[in-house]
Amino acid sequence: MEEFIEEESEGEGEVQDVELANLGARLKNLYTEYKDARRDIEDEWLMDLRQYNGQYDPDVIARLDAQGARSKVFVGLTRTKVMAAYSRIVDLMFQASDTYFGIKPTPRPTIDPLRAMEMRQQATQEVAEASGLMSADGMSDLVAQRMEELEPMFLDAEKEIAGEAAKEMTVDILDQLIEANADQKIKSAIMESCIFGSGAIKSGTVSIDRSQSYSRIMDEQGNSGYALAMIEKVTPDIESVSIFDLYPDPYCTNLKDCDGLFRRHILTKRQLRDLKDLPGFDSDSIEHIIKTQRKGDHTEETHERTRREISGINDQGESRRYEVLEYWGCIDGQDLVDHGVELGEDVDITQQFDSNVWLLSGRVIKIQLNPVMGYKIPYQIFPYERSPHQFWGTGVPKMMRDSQSTMNAATRIYLDNMALSSGPMLEVNADLLAAGEDPTDIHPWRVFLREGGDGAMPAVRFFQPIANANGLTSIIDIFRRFADETTSLPSYTHGEQTKSLNKTATGISMLMGAANVALKSTIKNLDDFLVRPMIESLFHFNMQYGTNEKAKGDLKVVARGSTALIQKEVQSQRLLQFMSLLGSPEDQMLVNRPQLLKQIAESMDIDPEAFMKSEEEINAEIQQAQQQQQMLLAASQGDQPPNLDAGMGGVNAVM
Numbered sequence: 001m002e003e004f005i006e007e008e009s010e011g012e013g014e015v016q017d018v019e020l021a022n023l024g025a026r027l028k029n030l031y032t033e034y035k036d037a038r039r040d041i042e043d044e045w046l047m048d049l050r051q052y053n054g055q056y057d058p059d060v061i062a063r064l065d066a067q068g069a070r071s072k073v074f075v076g077l078t079r080t081k082v083m084a085a086y087s088r089i090v091d092l093m094f095q096a097s098d099t100y101f102g103i104k105p106t107p108r109p110t111i112d113p114l115r116a117m118e119m120r121q122q123a124t125q126e127v128a129e130a131s132g133l134m135s136a137d138g139m140s141d142l143v144a145q146r147m148e149e150l151e152p153m154f155l156d157a158e159k160e161i162a163g164e165a166a167k168e169m170t171v172d173i174l175d176q177l178i179e180a181n182a183d184q185k186i187k188s189a190i191m192e193s194c195i196f197g198s199g200a201i202k203s204g205t206v207s208i209d210r211s212q213s214y215s216r217i218m219d220e221q222g223n224s225g226y227a228l229a230m231i232e233k234v235t236p237d238i239e240s241v242s243i244f245d246l247y248p249d250p251y252c253t254n255l256k257d258c259d260g261l262f263r264r265h266i267l268t269k270r271q272l273r274d275l276k277d278l279p280g281f282d283s284d285s286i287e288h289i290i291k292t293q294r295k296g297d298h299t300e301e302t303h304e305r306t307r308r309e310i311s312g313i314n315d316q317g318e319s320r321r322y323e324v325l326e327y328w329g330c331i332d333g334q335d336l337v338d339h340g341v342e343l344g345e346d347v348d349i350t351q352q353f354d355s356n357v358w359l360l361s362g363r364v365i366k367i368q369l370n371p372v373m374g375y376k377i378p379y380q381i382f383p384y385e386r387s388p389h390q391f392w393g394t395g396v397p398k399m400m401r402d403s404q405s406t407m408n409a410a411t412r413i414y415l416d417n418m419a420l421s422s423g424p425m426l427e428v429n430a431d432l433l434a435a436g437e438d439p440t441d442i443h444p445w446r447v448f449l450r451e452g453g454d455g456a457m458p459a460v461r462f463f464q465p466i467a468n469a470n471g472l473t474s475i476i477d478i479f480r481r482f483a484d485e486t487t488s489l490p491s492y493t494h495g496e497q498t499k500s501l502n503k504t505a506t507g508i509s510m511l512m513g514a515a516n517v518a519l520k521s522t523i524k525n526l527d528d529f530l531v532r533p534m535i536e537s538l539f540h541f542n543m544q545y546g547t548n549e550k551a552k553g554d555l556k557v558v559a560r561g562s563t564a565l566i567q568k569e570v571q572s573q574r575l576l577q578f579m580s581l582l583g584s585p586e587d588q589m590l591v592n593r594p595q596l597l598k599q600i601a602e603s604m605d606i607d608p609e610a611f612m613k614s615e616e617e618i619n620a621e622i623q624q625a626q627q628q629q630q631m632l633l634a635a636s637q638g639d640q641p642p643n644l645d646a647g648m649g650g651v652n653a654v655m
Contacts, residue, residue, distance in 0.1 A: 023335050024364045027327055027357060031262045037250030041392055042303045045196045045244070048397040049310055051078045051404060052195050064412075071415040075407045075476075077483060082396045084489050085384075086194045088519055090187060093526065101535045102558040103170045105162030158554075165553030172551050173538045176236055185240035186530070192243060193384040197395035200241040201530060204378040204537030206371070206545070207237040208278075236541040238534070241379065243392075244303055248381070249329075253391050255529075260329025261377050266298055272322045275365070281358070282365045289322070289361050296320045297361050324360050328370070328377045331355040339367050373540040375533065382529035384522055393525070396487050403483040407476055414472040421467040432459035488519065527559035535559070575600045 050057055054074040056064070064072050093100045177183070186201060193199030210233075214226045245264045252258040267275075269290060276283035289297070298321040308315070333349035343349060354370035372378045383393020397404070428439040434449035439460065450459040484490050535557045543552055579596060582588050594612065601608040613621075 023331075023339070023357070023367075024359055024362045027325070027359055027364075028362050030260070031247065031325055031327075031359075034247040034250060034260075034262055038247055039302075042244070044398065046303060046306050046310075047401070048196050048395055049307065051397040051401065052082055053310055054079065055310060056408075071412040071419075073408070073411055073415060075404070075411050077407065077480065078397050078400060078404050081400060081483065081487050081489050082194045085396050085487070085519070085522075086191055088489075089190055089194070089522060089526070092519070092523060093186075093190075094183060098560070099170075099174065100560055101173075101531055102560050103166040103173070103535075103539070103555050104558055105159060105166055106554050106556050162553045162555060165551055166555050168548060168551035169539065169542060169553075169555055172542055172546065172548055173535060176538055176542075177238070179235065180238040182238045185238055188240040189382075189530070190526075193382060193393065193395065195395050195397060196243060197384050197393035197398060198243050199382055199384075199530075200243050200246055201380045201382075201534055202239040202241050202378055203236065203380065203534045204372040204375055204540070205237045206541070207235055209233045209235045234545060236538050243381070244307075246379065246381065248391060253389055255377055255379070255381060258329075258377060260327060261379060263326040263328075263379070265324040265326060266319070266321050267324055268321055269296070272324070272360075275324075275358075280366045280368055282363075285363050285365050286360065289363065293322075293361065296322050298323045322360065324358060324365075327357045327359065328379070329355070331357065331367075336367070336369070339364070341367060341369060343369075372537065373544060374536060378537065380530045380533045383525050386525060396489070399486045400483040403479045403486060406479045407483075410472050410475040410479070414469065414476070417465075417468050417472065421465040424462040424464045427461040427463065429453075429457065429459050432457065531559040532557055 047057060054076045056072070056074060061072075064070055189199035189201050191199075210230060213229060213231050215229050216224055217227050218224050241263065247262040247264065248255070249257075249259040249261065255261075272286060272290065275281045276286050295318055298319045300319065305315070330352040333343060333347065333351050333353055336343060336353060336355065337349050341355075343353070354376045356366070356368050356370055357364055358366035370376065381391075384396070385394045385399070387394050426439065426442070430439070432450045432453040433439065434451045437449055439448075448460050453459070480491070539555070539557055542548070546552065575596065579600065582591055598608040598612060601611065
């Protein structure tokens with residue numbers, strides 16, 4: 001059997017081109033280089049994860065075990081701070097009344113070529129009619145002058161078209177985000193960024209959505225019925241990716257400067273076989289690897305094993321999975337040509353090209369030019385807080401690591417000290433005790449019997465240890481405040497009550513608004529490194545593959561997290577303060593009060609249409625009041641009682 005497998009391996013191995021195998025080996029070595037360069041940051045991520053889960057690092061546990069029966073309590077402040085940061089970011093990003101992005105026309109939309117031709121034809125016709133000639137030959141200067149006069153009119157028309165296209169594009173992108181369940185995936189990535197300092201989303205690639213649906217059909221006899229059909233739809237792919245699976249170029253500080261990036265997939269045998277049905281994958285090589293490596297080729301990394309230990313998952317032996325590497329980066333043109341990728345006749349193959357390569361056991365199972373428009377790498381890796389000259393960001397646990405460690409140490413000492421000082425310590429002279437006396441048996445009204453010895457020398461002496469609770473609690477409080485400062489997450493943002501806290505509604509609102517301003521840099525990072533590139537990838541998809549022609553135009557993507565959502569908290573306070581200044585009738589006459597109330601309601605996430613009256617209702621009430629006033633005036637002049645029912649539109653008569 002083994003000889004058969006070896007012969008089959010040698011026979012099918014010849015299918016793989018030698019150059020292709022060399023490319024796979026080179027990329028495998030490059031992946032090893034990227035992986036080794038990331039080990040230090042992995043150790044920090046694992047420390048962050050332990051700190052978030054309220055667990056000590058192994059070296060700390062070893063020291064505590066060596067000290068004997070000591071307290072091992074862990075103050076779970078890090079989890080509280082992380083969840084506070086996550087909750088505030090999610091509240092600011094995902095608001096029911098607003099979106100975290102916008103599609104707007106460019107300030108000066110480009111005139112469509114067809115409309116430019118139409119403008120020239122109109123200018124030519126008008127010049128010809130004005131000159132009395134049938135054509136405008138030889139009058140190019142006049143035509144050009146007339147085109148300049150017509151250009152503002154055509155630009156205004158283009159702006160209107162672009163405005164409608166922006167609305168259509170926004171609706172299309174929102175629909176795609178809902179279908180891809182993007183909100184939950186973004187929230188998952190935000191959680192990782194809060195813990196580890198960086199999160200990642202993959203977008204811009206295309207996937208084929210297969211679904212089954214019943215459709216009505218007609219047979220040859222004209223009878224109708226229903227049949228189950230497979231429906232395929234090309235959709236943009238949005239995926240949440242763990243940063244533990246991403247290995248970027250170790251020499252880059254941002255994705256724009258990144259020469260390449262690997263993503264590590266751990267797939268079951270079934271998931272690996274599913275790749276055979278996707279376009280571009282080498283099904284023969286995949287099947288060959290499955291047959292020759294039946295137990296998989298997955299080698300567990302240190303961070304995988306450690307994460308399982310932190311989660312309390314025991315090792316169950318072999319994973320029986322396969323390790324697939326996905327590479328995005330530069331590949332030499334000659335390598336692409338050797339592997340069957342068409343570059344065109346006039347392309348210089350000595351140059352490098354942005355490409356996508358998939359590796360399995362050192363074999364290339366897919367290679368193609370980068371299909372993503374606008375981006376070399378279709379991954380958006382965003383930091384919680386940026387660190388200068390570093391690719392990876394800084395998360396909440398790392399920000400407060402010293403404060404957390406000090407609080408843990410002070411709390412352990414506090415508990416040990418309180419346990420030690422909870423009762424007296426005894427010094428026993430066993431030589432003076434009577435036979436059968438057990439000095440460890442301590443209870444109220446205990447009597448110790450002694451035999452002989454110097455009467456001035458007590459058989460049992462008591463010593464009360466000193467309790468240092470006040471000093472230790474002061475240390476804990478100090479470093480709790482340090483944690484508030486280092487993370488920019490004050491304790492009142494997650495429910496902590498203090499004596500000096502302003503507990504009025506206005507005071508709490510002002511404090512929460514100030515806390516949101518502190519998160520502005522984090523939201524700005526989400527705008528720059530996640531929202532804008534992700535929405536731009538969907539915009540490019542719709543421009544290239546979308547069927548809604550009304551949504552296509554000269555548009556731009558605007559990330560609105562830091563510019564609109566955070567300002568809403570501050571804007572609400574400013575509007576209320578401005579309204580409080582309008583106390584005099586003279587000032588109120590200068591302000592559009594309905595519009596002011598509408599903006600206040602919108603800043604508070606309240607639908608103004610649900611509470612405010614429309615202009616028609618206001619005008620109807622004003623007209624009704626005027627009619628009643630006229631009827632009262634007429635009745636007073638004629639000494640007749642006013643008929644208010646008529647002024648009410650006959651409501652009482654109907655009732």
